[in-house]
Amino acid sequence: MEPFFEIRHSDPSCSARTGTLTLPHGPVSTPVFMPVGTNGTVKAVTVDDLVSIGFEIILSNTYHLYLRPGMDVISAARGLHPFMNWQRNILTDSGGFQVFSLAPFRKIRDEGVEFRSHIDGSTHRLSPEGVVEIQAVLGSDIQMQLDVCTKWGISYKESLEAVTITSDWLTRAKKTWEEKADNGYRGKLFSIVQGNFYKDLREKSAALAIEADTPGIAIGGLSVGEGEEVFLEYLAYTAVLLPRGKPRYVMGIGTPQYILAAIEQGIDMFDCVLPTRTGRTGRVFTHRGDISIKRADREFDFGPIDPQCDCKVCRQYSRAYMRHLFKTQEILCSMLASYHNLYFLHNLVKDARRAIEEDRFLSFKEDFLKEYMGGAE
């Protein structure tokens, strides 16, 4: 059997490395940015386009799919891949983050979490075991344990409790996952390191996650309201605690700055709604910083969104046309901006992989950010 994760090359000047995840729906080159398809669709982008950009894995949200269309529908469809017509890999989160961020009411008990749906107020219970089973029904290639995600600014005591419960839930999740694997389920389970912004709790949570020995480990509880300096400090602090031989995943980051910082710290996987969400509001990435397509001075700007981008949107459409589509609230604006933003991030990470292979990641990062942070029009 092929190993699940192989490191291909490490850049000697930092922790950045390239690798390959071997998953049920094909190999995934790392570092990898995963687009988010919350409801079983990456918003405003077709799967044909995702394939043509080159994505090998996307993320979908267990919480949303569990509520709509519901597991009975997904089960009858024989899983999320055929349901949404995506033949490549899917990582699903556990729903924990959404329970904490979206549900109008939730209560954590030892046995799991009880919450009300943000859609219709109905009451639901998710247990660490149940969440593994749900993700097995989804057919997730990588699934996440149920965890307790905490916000920036909570007390040490609360953070410690969250770490303890997360670790307990991990043990139970792993047991269920092993049973599922014995019965033919081929998806991999990832643990999640919590610990808020307390270094000893990060250490404790990392040690517990490492002890559980899941195929991969995620760093949770970052990008939850803290500033960039704190984010970078805790990212670096936590990343170095994790075993070199396992894939490391940081959840919810999607700006070029954060992605490159994560790669530098040896992070292999990341996801974010940012490229599609900001695309729908008329913000688009360029090599000289992200710009607003709706600004009045784009009216006669017949150049491409990003002159350095070779995506089909930049080859075919002007900023003036994009602005017109935005002003007239045309769906095509969301379609084109989302496509471009995903292409941009995919290629940023692809360029980063090449730079790592050529032992020049740090200079690549510096050059990219110099232009990106300094050049916005």
Next chain:
Amino acid sequence: MEPFFEIRHSDPSCSARTGTLTLPHGPVSTPVFMPVGTNGTVKAVTVDDLVSIGFEIILSNTYHLYLRPGMDVISAARGLHPFMNWQRNILTDSGGFQVFSLAPFRKIRDEGVEFRSHIDGSTHRLSPEGVVEIQAVLGSDIQMQLDVCTKWGISYKESLEAVTITSDWLTRAKKTWEEKADNGYRGKLFSIVQGNFYKDLREKSAALAIEADTPGIAIGGLSVGEGEEVFLEYLAYTAVLLPRGKPRYVMGIGTPQYILAAIEQGIDMFDCVLPTRTGRTGRVFTHRGDISIKRADREFDFGPIDPQCDCKVCRQYSRAYMRHLFKTQEILCSMLASYHNLYFLHNLVKDARRAIEEDRFLSFKEDFLKEYMGGAE
């Protein structure tokens, strides 16, 4: 010089015929259904998809483009084709219909029409000459004269006035168009027959249009609130008044029944927002009638939208998935439903062309409608 319109084949059992329009952006096989791209985009569909379906001509709306982005932007873009990245033909309407249906205020004078924008209330004037010039700036391959469109149910006197003004405006439009053509503009001008639901006025208006001898003639003022029987009666009555050698265009029809009825009467061109507009509300065409994708009993329906359709949406996605996308208000639902509906109509008309070439249009129409009208689920 190639003739603008050539009849290729006439079905001996009715007035249906196939032909070819030779236009600046390539040939167009007729009968032809033209998708509507109001704001310079067929809503929720890319130009790549329009090309892959096979559309050779689309329609865009002068009124909307004149207001947004405005003629200064289109002019700076060197026309609508490069602005929207559509390399094939474009027919533009005159804006007359929108002035009557959208503007909160309008006043018809001999010199033209004054109206307030439905977007910001600003006051504008359009003259028959100005509308020709606007459409020349757009670079329209076929442009329509400014006309006075009337609703179902108005008096004979008002209808006569509309016919008289429409004819006067045609004379003036043609003069300007000839000047434009002398200066290199290659688009064709179509006249419009009005006359409301008074047969002698239809005759009068047709005679005036024929006398003006434009490259093509449109039948306006149908599908404006009258019932199907009246529509069919006046369609047949007016169509037969028009010269056989010129392309005939009926504006604003998009249901399979109306399209096939128009083809039977020898109509060569039609357009409608219907396939994209109803697509966005979750209504989709099938060979057994149009269906609502949002109905509860689609929840576990894993078959394609239309088992008889070979479009990429029907090959890739289920009704259950489409329903889920609709319920979660995902943009992809509009994208897929619009694509399918356009593909369906394009192929209906393509099948009709083949049936005409094989002298079996009437039986094709009967077979199609028998299943379409009788089989809805």
